[in-house]
Amino acid sequence: MTRRFALMIEPAASDDPRTDFATTFTEVDPSAPALTVGELSTQRGDGVFESIGVIDRHAQEVAAHLDRLAHSARLCDLPAPHLAQWRQAIARAAAACGPGESIVKLVLSRGVEHGPAPTAWVTAAPAADFTAVRAEGVRVVTLDRGYDLDTPARAPWLLLGAKTLSYAVNMAALRAARQRGADDAIFVSSDGFVLEAPTASVILRRGDTFVTPAAQGAILQGTTQQSLFEHLESQGFTTAYETIPASTLPAVDAAWLVSSLRLAAPVTAVDGAALTHDRALTTAMNAYLLSPRD
Amino acid sequence: MTRRFALMIEPAASDDPRTDFATTFTEVDPSAPALTVGELSTQRGDGVFESIGVIDRHAQEVAAHLDRLAHSARLCDLPAPHLAQWRQAIARAAAACGPGESIVKLVLSRGVEHGPAPTAWVTAAPAADFTAVRAEGVRVVTLDRGYDLDTPARAPWLLLGAKTLSYAVNMAALRAARQRGADDAIFVSSDGFVLEAPTASVILRRGDTFVTPAAQGAILQGTTQQSLFEHLESQGFTTAYETIPASTLPAVDAAWLVSSLRLAAPVTAVDGAALTHDRALTTAMNAYLLSPRD
Numbered sequence: 312m313t314r315r316f317a318l319m320i321e322p323a324a325s326d327d328p329r330t331d332f333a334t335t336f337t338e339v340d341p342s343a344p345a346l347t348v349g350e351l352s353t354q355r356g357d358g359v360f361e362s363i364g365v366i367d368r369h370a371q372e373v374a375a376h377l378d379r380l381a382h383s384a385r386l387c388d389l390p391a392p393h394l395a396q397w398r399q400a401i402a403r404a405a406a407a408c409g410p411g412e413s414i415v416k417l418v419l420s421r422g423v424e425h426g427p428a429p430t431a432w433v434t435a436a437p438a439a440d441f442t443a444v445r446a447e448g449v450r451v452v453t454l455d456r457g458y459d460l461d462t463p464a465r466a467p468w469l470l471l472g473a474k475t476l477s478y479a480v481n482m483a484a485l486r487a488a489r490q491r492g493a494d495d496a497i498f499v500s501s502d503g504f505v506l507e508a509p510t511a512s513v514i515l516r517r518g519d520t521f522v523t524p525a526a527q528g529a530i531l532q533g534t535t536q537q538s539l540f541e542h543l544e545s546q547g548f549t550t551a552y553e554t555i556p557a558s559t560l561p562a563v564d565a566a567w568l569v570s571s572l573r574l575a576a577p578v579t580a581v582d583g584a585a586l587t588h589d590r591a592l593t594t595a596m597n598a599y600l601l602s603p604r605d
Numbered sequence: 606m607t608r609r610f611a612l613m614i615e616p617a618a619s620d621d622p623r624t625d626f627a628t629t630f631t632e633v634d635p636s637a638p639a640l641t642v643g644e645l646s647t648q649r650g651d652g653v654f655e656s657i658g659v660i661d662r663h664a665q666e667v668a669a670h671l672d673r674l675a676h677s678a679r680l681c682d683l684p685a686p687h688l689a690q691w692r693q694a695i696a697r698a699a700a701a702c703g704p705g706e707s708i709v710k711l712v713l714s715r716g717v718e719h720g721p722a723p724t725a726w727v728t729a730a731p732a733a734d735f736t737a738v739r740a741e742g743v744r745v746v747t748l749d750r751g752y753d754l755d756t757p758a759r760a761p762w763l764l765l766g767a768k769t770l771s772y773a774v775n776m777a778a779l780r781a782a783r784q785r786g787a788d789d790a791i792f793v794s795s796d797g798f799v800l801e802a803p804t805a806s807v808i809l810r811r812g813d814t815f816v817t818p819a820a821q822g823a824i825l826q827g828t829t830q831q832s833l834f835e836h837l838e839s840q841g842f843t844t845a846y847e848t849i850p851a852s853t854l855p856a857v858d859a860a861w862l863v864s865s866l867r868l869a870a871p872v873t874a875v876d877g878a879a880l881t882h883d884r885a886l887t888t889a890m891n892a893y894l895l896s897p898r899d
Contacts, residue, residue: 317642339642341641341642341643342641342643343638343641344637344638344639344641345638345640345641345642346639346640346641346642346644346647347635347636347637347639347640348611348633348635348639348640348712348728349635349636349728350647352646352647352648352650353640353644353647353712353714353770354646354654354710354772355650355770355771355772355773355775355776356646356650356769356770356771356772356773357772357773357776358773360648387773387777388777388780416648418642418647418648420647421776432642434642434643454760454762455756455760456760456763457751457752457756457759457760457763458751458752458795459795462749462751462795465749465751466748466749466750467777468748468774468777468778468780468781469750469751469777470774470777473773475650475771475773476647476648476649476650476771476773477649477650477769477770477771477772477773477774478648478649478650478651478771479649479650479651479652479681479764479767479769479771480762480763480764480771481649482649482651482715483681483761483762484762486682487761501752501753501756
């Protein structure tokens with residue numbers, strides 16, 4: 312059964328004192344036209360978004376996603392989202408989901424061209440079945456992201472730490488990976504450091520330490536990566552944010568791409584060189600990530 | 606009077622033998638919902654576009670714009686656009702324009718998520734009034750584009766030569782320019798070469814030679830720049846495509862940002878240093894650009 316849901320939102324100002332935003336929501340048919348051709352999201356990818364995993368109608372890590380939405384909006388000079396309003400919209404979307412895994416997506420667009428205000432909406436839909444990829448993993452290739460690590464500080468207009476709707480490059484990188492016989496990609500800075508995957512964070516294991524690239528504005532702060540790091544620490548592991556030379560990838564003990572929907576996908580090969588895959592650990596990671604998290 | 610127009614297009618396969626595509630067009634109200642929330646243009650800026658100037662219902666340089674649309678589609682692994690179909694859609698849109706200057710916009714989106722085919726549409730609307738900016742010019746700041754000149758050849762997945770809908774960075778650069786007290790920006794490569802403006806090409810004058818950055822995949826091929834170069838050559842000037850160090854900008858005799866709608870906007874200052882502005886030449890350039898061109 313396919314349950315799809317869409318809710319248009321009239322964005323409230325961030326200091327709106329209301330506590331109930333029901334009147335700002337309009338449910339629409341997700342397969343019917345809802346947006347005009349003047350939408351700047353569609354004309355220029357001009358807006359920000361979040362994808363939230365939902366397990367049995369429980370939206371995961373809502374606070375972390377809303378934090379990041381607000382951060383992305385700030386980087387893009389969009390009005391600050393009213394977090395209570397978004398929380399209520401997410402609750403409506405999560406309640407509309409079926410059992411099992413679903414996806415709730417938040418979109419905050421700059422609005423209609425020459426229009427007065429941002430437009431916003433939330434959608435819900437069943438998630439794809441990621442059982443196989445969580446068990447069997449992904450082969451990745453490294454792809455040059457074009458920037459060096461110092462770029463974000465030098466050029467904030469490149470919006471490198473924002474989750475904008477301008478995702479054409481991310482999608483092109485996934486196609487490039489598949490053309491090279493891989494399933495996914497790890498972006499590397501032009502000066503040779505590990506960044507992130509087109510739609511996931513990268514976590515590497517060295518002994519009992521789990522490391523992920525230090526964000527430094529060059530990559531998105533991963534909500535799932537952060538949640539998993541907390542869990543790993545509670546299990547007695549060490550976690551660290553580091554500047555990681557891509558040349559060290561072949562020497563890691565294991566690697567994962569982690570994201571809100573697919574969760575932890577073990578990396579079984581990098582640029583054709585096999586990586587060890589600790590199935591028991593991956594299974595435990597995904598059991599944690601599939602449990603209700605806030 | 607505001608005349609706005611929108612036409613949804615069922616994209617034909619590039620080898621479709623029909624000569625009349627009227628049945629593939631559906632006129633829609635440009636201010637009414639026409640796109641679903643599942644549109645990948647809106648979710649991921651995943652598609653390509655063109656903006657065509659229209660003068661008294663004559664669409665300018667249609668062939669050059671369609672060439673570039675096809676080039677962008679190829680870089681993005683989108684199905685090749687059927688050029689005769691697009692030409693008919695443009696003709697419909699241009700005919701719907703009022704007198705004076707208008708804009709016709711073409712959008713080819715990857716389609717609806719999990720959907721079978723691209724979606725496409727054409728819009729028409731009155732152009733903004735660019736009289737003042739053509740006469741008085743723009744002050745620009747140089748902004749680092751983050752890439753070096755060799756990047757496009759090394760990393761085609763960055764789609765640097767494609768006019769994609771993922772324009773959030775272009776819009777952020779314009780905001781950054783205004784925050785710095787300027788009107789517009791010139792992007793410079795991280796290794797210090799002139800590239801393009803966020804929504805325009807750059808033309809520089811040195812004596813009787815007009816130069817523009819060699820594209821090399823790093824920038825868009827400018828339809829208006831190409832048209833203006835043909836005209837300048839017919840007037841006895843020399844034109845050239847060069848690799849231009851940004852450090853030479855203060856020494857040029859004049860500079861313009863040229864684009865399909867605003868046409869030739871003289872650059873009156875770069876990073877706060879004044880540039881000479883040859884008003885008569887700019888007026889002649891815009892007189893040519895406002896004449897019917899094919």
